[in-house]
Amino acid sequence: MGKSIALASPTGRAAQRLSEMTGQEAKTIHRLLEFDPKSMKFKRDPENPIPADAIAIDEASMLDLFLANSLVKAVALDAQLLLVGDTDQLPSVGPGAVLQDLIASQQIPVVRLTQVFRQAQTSQIVSNAHRINQGQLPRLEPVSNDPQSDCLWLGAPEPEHGVQAIRDLITDLIPNVGFDPASDVQVLCPMTRGEVGTRNLNTVLQHLINPPSADKAEIGRGGMTLRVGDRVIQKVNDYNREVFNGDLGMITVIDLDEQDVTVQFAERSVIYDYADLNEITLAWAVTIHKAQGSEYPVVILPIYMQHYLMLSRNLIYTGLTRARKLAILVGPQKAIALAVRQVKAQQRYTLLDHRLNPVT
DSSP: OOOOEEEEESSHHHHHHHHHHHSSOEEEHHHHTTEETTTTEESOBTTBOOSOSEEEESSGGGOOHHHHHHHHHTSOTTSEEEEOOOTTSOOOSSSOOHHHHHHHHTOSOOOOOOOOOGGGGTOHHHHHHHHHHTTOOOOOEEOOSSOOSSEEEEOOOSHHHHHHHHHHIIIIIHHHTTOOTTTTEEEEESOSSSTTSHHHHHHHHHHHHSOOOTTSOEEEETTEEEETTOEEEEOSOBTTTTBOTTOEEEEEEEETTTTEEEEEETTEEEEEEGGGGGGEEEOSEEETTTTTTOOEEEEEEEOOGGGTTTOOHHHHHHHHTTEEEEEEEESOHHHHHHHHHOOOOOOOOOOHHHHHSOOO
């Protein structure tokens, strides 16, 4: 159509994936809007709109009201905005339910993709995601040395059994089926606390995947050890360093003399002073909420009654759909069934769809 196109996504990982899929440059929405740390405002606004005829935003379910407001203001009046997202995923971390409200308003054209193509004919990940959405139990193949499916289940009954089961998966099954635990596997948990929460599992996984070594510098911070080779996640938006909540990276250098740590985020190296290390934490295991907008070759999902407060259909659906090639659910059937059964679509009082409707 001869239109200039801009591509963006709420997170760095999602933007990277969008770029891989389209073969064109994709940015985070913050970068597309050109955030200025000095003024703490976006340079792109109604007077200085985004220079594109068509703007496509992926992972739009993650858009909160504030970012969506800034984005829409910066779209030129003669440009088109395409939002692509999945309303069955977890809602945005920030306030609002922008994508759901826009659809509910019936004021914008909506296209729903319901037919499953290609990989889905053979992928149990895709067919189980559809089953979960319909409130049906996923069809899971028990873990064995010769798995036939890309969606497996290891029924370790108690959380302590689950920790050992994850150890065994990392040391035995994952390498045997051709994946590298250090780069291909992501453990996704409903919560940070408990034996199968991210805090405990990060300690366990760090010792398994990136153990102490004489040739790897390390530093202790806040009851946690950070070591060269560790996978870490950014916990807050840092506009000066241009790294944002949820960005995953790897520690490449710990300079004990200069007292700083270098983390590689995709193509960018970012240096943290020791004083700023509270911005990052280990990411061998992360919460499902933090994984929104990301995909991983292999996902391990511990699902236990210990985390019953968080278990819900959209949580397990979001976790499962982060896996590209292999998903392994760990935990008793009772907890998995509870997660599928619980529909916790928390009501968010936003008024957005009401305001979008013309006054009658």
